[in-house]
Amino acid sequence: MDAGKVYQKTSALLEEYLEDLGMAVPAGPLRAMGELTRGIVRTGSVQLTNAARLFADTPAHLAHAVKRISEHLLDDGWSHQSWAAAVLAEQVRHIEADSLIPIDATELAKPYAKHMQYQCIIRDASRPGDPLLPGYWCWGAYQWQAEQDILAPLMLRPYSTRQPHFLSENDQWRRYLRALCQATGGKGIWLHDRGADRPEIFSELLDLKVRWIVRVREDRPLIGPNGSTGPAGVWADWALLHQPERGHAVTCPVRLAGLPARPFRGQEQLWLVVPTYRFANGDRWVLLTCGLIDQRVGPRQVRHDYALRWRAEDGKRFLGQLWHVERFLTRSFVALERMLHCAVAAGGFLAMLQRDWPELAQLLQAEVVYWNKPVKVPGYRLARGIIGAAMQHGPLPVLVNA
Numbered sequence: 001m002d003a004g005k006v007y008q009k010t011s012a013l014l015e016e017y018l019e020d021l022g023m024a025v026p027a028g029p030l031r032a033m034g035e036l037t038r039g040i041v042r043t044g045s046v047q048l049t050n051a052a053r054l055f056a057d058t059p060a061h062l063a064h065a066v067k068r069i070s071e072h073l074l075d076d077g078w079s080h081q082s083w084a085a086a087v088l089a090e091q092v093r094h095i096e097a098d099s100l101i102p103i104d105a106t107e108l109a110k111p112y113a114k115h116m117q118y119q120c121i122i123r124d125a126s127r128p129g130d131p132l133l134p135g136y137w138c139w140g141a142y143q144w145q146a147e148q149d150i151l152a153p154l155m156l157r158p159y160s161t162r163q164p165h166f167l168s169e170n171d172q173w174r175r176y177l178r179a180l181c182q183a184t185g186g187k188g189i190w191l192h193d194r195g196a197d198r199p200e201i202f203s204e205l206l207d208l209k210v211r212w213i214v215r216v217r218e219d220r221p222l223i224g225p226n227g228s229t230g231p232a233g234v235w236a237d238w239a240l241l242h243q244p245e246r247g248h249a250v251t252c253p254v255r256l257a258g259l260p261a262r263p264f265r266g267q268e269q270l271w272l273v274v275p276t277y278r279f280a281n282g283d284r285w286v287l288l289t290c291g292l293i294d295q296r297v298g299p300r301q302v303r304h305d306y307a308l309r310w311r312a313e314d315g316k317r318f319l320g321q322l323w324h325v326e327r328f329l330t331r332s333f334v335a336l337e338r339m340l341h342c343a344v345a346a347g348g349f350l351a352m353l354q355r356d357w358p359e360l361a362q363l364l365q366a367e368v369v370y371w372n373k374p375v376k377v378p379g380y381r382l383a384r385g386i387i388g389a390a391m392q393h394g395p396l397p398v399l400v401n402a
Helices: 003-020 029-043 048-052 059-074 081-092 169-184 199-208 232-242 299-322 333-356 358-365 380-393
Strands: 100-109 120-123 132-145 150-159 189-192 211-215 221-223 229-231 249-256 270-275 287-290
Touching: 003 029, 003 333, 003 358, 003 380, 029 048, 029 059, 029 333, 029 380, 048 059, 059 333, 081 150, 081 169, 081 333, 100 120, 100 169, 100 299, 132 169, 132 299, 132 333, 150 169, 150 299, 150 333, 169 199, 189 299, 199 211, 211 299, 221 232, 229 232, 232 249, 232 270, 249 299, 270 299, 287 299, 299 380, 333 358, 333 380, 358 380
Parallel strands: 100 189, 189 211
Antiparallel strands: 100 132, 120 132, 132 150, 211 287, 221 229, 221 249, 249 270, 270 287
16 A cells, blocks of 8 residues: 555545544534544644645635634534533543553643633643743543553543633542543543542542542551551551562552541452652652452552553643644634544544554554654654655645644
8 A cells, every 4th residue: 555545545534533423514613623633633733724724725715714613613602512522432432441541630831822711820840940821721531552552532621710610620620530430431440640639539539439540649648557547658668567568569458538438349448559669769659549459450550550640641742742732822712622622533533543453554654754763652653644644645735833
């Protein structure tokens, strides 16, 4: 199969994928969402001008297409909830009982923004010194399929402290966790960093009765085996001294201080998992887990699963470095929400290619030249291959600010 046929086959599969999600329609907002999704896949950009260049023939046609897509993105009269639910349902369709779901929040920084709707102040950890900048927060959940090297976004949900009906960040996170649980049926192993080490989040996770691993702070109050309350770091040291090692880690039964014990499939016990080693900087993991220890999973598997939480960081780098998600130009918050749904749909298409068409995915990746530089972010070569094929064999001219 030559490069031109690879492009044609990829285009046909993309059209089938969009049709299944209701985005292959001749008019209306779903048409605009389909056009933006095609643009993200084929241009690596969320900018409307680049998406419209896929089909606009003249400058006047381009200006009209950009205006039309923008109006649909901004349309307050269209409720996009059923479409967003369909996009989420497609992404979670392949989640199994032991699938890994890294969860992490990121920032959408807009350092020069002045008039964007509901913009708030964020701390941009991607810049030196972690400066405070205008922008939005974004809660993200991903699926990591290690056997096929597939990292796909499941949910990307923006939020702002200035949006209507905003109560707190914990309230927003609880809503997203409930939506993820409803969509997945509670399946998967949810992996959180210390950002989820909050009583409100623990309470929600226990109510949802899902399996999870959270890295906790060492000063997190926990009730140990003898019924006394102490910091997680103290119980970690106690476990290293008194508990038998299994898989380069020890376990200790604990409960959360200040929260009532709640059953999980007949088990009321949470477990602290502590590796027997420290990292080069002297740091260590203190992991709190529910529903895993002695449920066919031991401490070795827990620490191994948590190590793969860093795939969420890879997912954020992919969205930022390849698809330039931070370069959105719309001023409407609802338009930002819809753009991120399109990014999730685009990520689902890449995952579908890797999962169902591995030979085609390999051919696309072979089109990319990297000067022998290793690429660590999963899906990066595949996405670059699609963009390269579109530039060589499709109607795509030179992109603008992509």
